[in-house]
Amino acid sequence: MSTEPDAEEPAADAEPRLIVTEAVLVSGAVLITVTGELDIATTPTLRRRMSEIRAAWPDRRLHLDMSGLLFCDIAGLRSLHALDQADAEGRRQLRITAAGQCLDVLLELSDAAAVLGYAPPPNHRGDSA
Numbered sequence: 001m002s003t004e005p006d007a008e009e010p011a012a013d014a015e016p017r018l019i020v021t022e023a024v025l026v027s028g029a030v031l032i033t034v035t036g037e038l039d040i041a042t043t044p045t046l047r048r049r050m051s052e053i054r055a056a057w058p059d060r061r062l063h064l065d066m067s068g069l070l071f072c073d074i075a076g077l078r079s080l081h082a083l084d085q086a087d088a089e090g091r092r093q094l095r096i097t098a099a100g101q102c103l104d105v106l107l108e109l110s111d112a113a114a115v116l117g118y119a120p121p122p123n124h125r126g127d128s129a
Contacts, residue, residue: 018042020049022057029061031097035068038076038103046079060093067098072106084116 018036025031032053038046053062066072080096087094096118099107104120107113113120 016045018045020046020053022053024057024060025063027061029063030057031063031065033065033068035070037071038066038069038079039071039073040075043075043079046076047082050083062087062094063097064094065098066096066103067100069100069103072100072103074106076103077106077110077112080116081112 016036018034018038021033023031023033030053032050034046036042069076083094094117096116099118099120107116107118107120
């Protein structure tokens with residue numbers, strides 16, 4: 001019998017690795033802010049929260065602000081693509097409006113920015129003209 005804590009179980013007081021919040025903008029759109037780490041362990045949280053938000057605001061445009069992402073891997077990118085696919089079956093109400101550097105790089109390398117409806121702002125990485 002080991003007295004070591006189980007590495008698989010997070011501590012009860014551990015901070016969540018992904019936080020998804022929502023706020024209604026003056027325009028009527030819903031701003032969804034995603035912060036933390038988006039990976040295979042946290043994609044279920046994103047899917048669950050997005051399902052809840054879509055159910056609460058079925059006829060609203062949804063703007064995803066992902067500028068607070070500290071990490072995103074291919075599982076996170078796949079979950080974003082799945083959200084986009086589900087949205088495509090509806091009325092295209094979901095759009096990424098901001099992305100952190102980790103997501104910017106992943107979207108650029110995978111050439112998925114246009115597919116996911118994201119247009120990085122000019123000089124988004126501080127490149128000079």
